[in-house]
Amino acid sequence: MPHEFAADKIDQREIAYLMARGVDEEEAVSTIARGFLNVDIEGLPAGLREKPDKAVSETLKDLM
Numbered sequence: 001m002p003h004e005f006a007a008d009k010i011d012q013r014e015i016a017y018l019m020a021r022g023v024d025e026e027e028a029v030s031t032i033a034r035g036f037l038n039v040d041i042e043g044l045p046a047g048l049r050e051k052p053d054k055a056v057s058e059t060l061k062d063l064m
Helices: 012-020 025-035 046-063
Strands: none
Touching: 012 025
16 A cells, blocks of 8 residues: 555545544545555455455554
């Protein structure tokens, strides 16, 4: 994942918006970053769909 997804590169107003609605900062950053990603592959079995989702989640954790 590109370095641009680090929290300091995400608009702090977007993070603040989500946090004002009860989302913690880590989940806010994750949600915003996921908005830039489309890992949905039509027709992909659920078992295989978990792999890209897990990779994205682990990468986002490493950025935090």
